[in-house]
Amino acid sequence: xxxxxxxxxxxxxxxxxxxxxxxxxxxxxxxxxxxxxxxxxxxxxxxxxxxxxxxxxxxxxxxxxxxxxxxxxxxxxxxxxxxxxxxxxxxxxxxxxxxxxxxxxxxxxxxxxxxxxxxxxxxxxxxxxxxxxxxxxxxxxxxxxxxxxxxxxxxxxxxxxxxxxxxxxxxxxxxxxxxxxxxxxxxxxxxxxxxxxxxxxxxxxxxxxxxxxxxxxxxxxxxxxxxxxxxxxxxxxxxxxxxxxxxxxxxxxxxxxxxxxxxxxxxxxxxxxxxxxxxxxxxxxxxxxxxxxxxxxxxxxxxxxxxxxxxxxxxx
Ligand code: BTN
Numbered sequence: 001x002x003x004x005x006x007x008x009x010x011x012x013x014x015x016x017x018x019x020x021x022x023x024x025x026x027x028x029x030x031x032x033x034x035x036x037x038x039x040x041x042x043x044x045x046x047x048x049x050x051x052x053x054x055x056x057x058x059x060x061x062x063x064x065x066x067x068x069x070x071x072x073x074x075x076x077x078x079x080x081x082x083x084x085x086x087x088x089x090x091x092x093x094x095x096x097x098x099x100x101x102x103x104x105x106x107x108x109x110x111x112x113x114x115x116x117x118x119x120x121x122x123x124x125x126x127x128x129x130x131x132x133x134x135x136x137x138x139x140x141x142x143x144x145x146x147x148x149x150x151x152x153x154x155x156x157x158x159x160x161x162x163x164x165x166x167x168x169x170x171x172x173x174x175x176x177x178x179x180x181x182x183x184x185x186x187x188x189x190x191x192x193x194x195x196x197x198x199x200x201x202x203x204x205x206x207x208x209x210x211x212x213x214x215x216x217x218x219x220x221x222x223x224x225x226x227x228x229x230x231x232x233x234x235x236x237x238x239x240x241x242x243x244x245x246x247x248x249x250x251x252x253x254x255x256x257x258x259x260x261x262x263x264x265x266x267x268x269x270x271x272x273x274x275x276x277x278x279x280x281x282x283x284x285x286x287x288x289x290x291x292x293x294x295x296x297x298x299x300x301x302x303x304x305x306x307x308x309x310x311x312x313x314x315x316x
Contacts, residue, residue, distance in 0.1 A: 009043055009048070081108065100134055108122060125208070149173060149292075150265075153268065163225055168268055184204050187200070188200045206223065273290075276300070284313075
């Protein structure tokens with residue numbers, strides 16, 4: 001943060017919860033009104049909730065819950081304030097030889113990526129946007145495929161246990177509470193048909209967003225841990241614990257396979273037993289979701305009673 005930015009922040013913090021005019025800030029700091037506005041904009045991008053009213057001025061609504069860089073460094077988690085996408089950074093680090101389980105977290109992503117080419121809204125100060133590099137040594141690409149389901153199972157299990165929330169998995173790996181999305185997973189692979197070089201598992205978890213932080217469009221389909229529990233959550237601690245749970249799970253998955261995670265996935269899912277429509281680029285299928293196979297495919301009984309297996313797509 002530059003010098004003017006810290007001085008503007010200092011004044012706003014001294015007036016926490018109160019509105020102070022742009023004019024006052026500009027005359028105290030001897031900078032122009034537009035310079036004040038520029039700093040307010042930059043602070044907002046860092047995750048500070050500052051409301052602006054055209055006549056009365058600026059108000060820092062509350063102390064932000066920013067990621068604790070020191071605590072992250074102690075756990076060897078790589079922190080960046082702002083990146084295009086943590087998955088992209090993770091790819092670069094992996095190409096440079098970063099070891100397995102290297103983790104990168106960003107306060108904000110400028111072009112967060114979602115599944116099926118979608119974008120993932122990742123503003124500062126509210127979510128956990130992170131990627132883990134996984135370098136399995138003993139898994140073929142086919143055997144590694146359920147890793148995303150393993151991730152979903154671990155997240156659902158951890159979040160429902162910790163926050164006493166019904167976090168449910170919608171096949172393959174959307175995490176929802178009450179039908180609204182709370183987290184998504186984007187797994188990317190580098191390798192060839194026979195061998196995995198590395199996997200990047202990117203996780204986006206909505207943590208401290210409030211209803212007013214979401215656009216009307218997003219609010220109808222998404223929620224956050226804070227919205228569901230009514231409490232403000234310490235994101236740094238949550239990340240450290242989640243990462244720990246994930247690494248333990250990836251090691252176990254590599255040693256023992258998908259079986260035990262399959263049970264956890266099934267216990268927390270909302271897709272099995274439902275009449276579903278699954279679509280993927282180039283096709284779709286309607287039927288009853290009857291089973292999750294040992295290798296993580298969804299078995300669908302179509303209208304002719306035929307069982308079809310799907311490993312990729314979107315359920316509606
Ligand atoms: C989905 O579409 O449900 C998957 C969303 C995955 C978003 C996360 S945020 C951290 C990581 N970096 C990205 O660009 N995407 C993933």
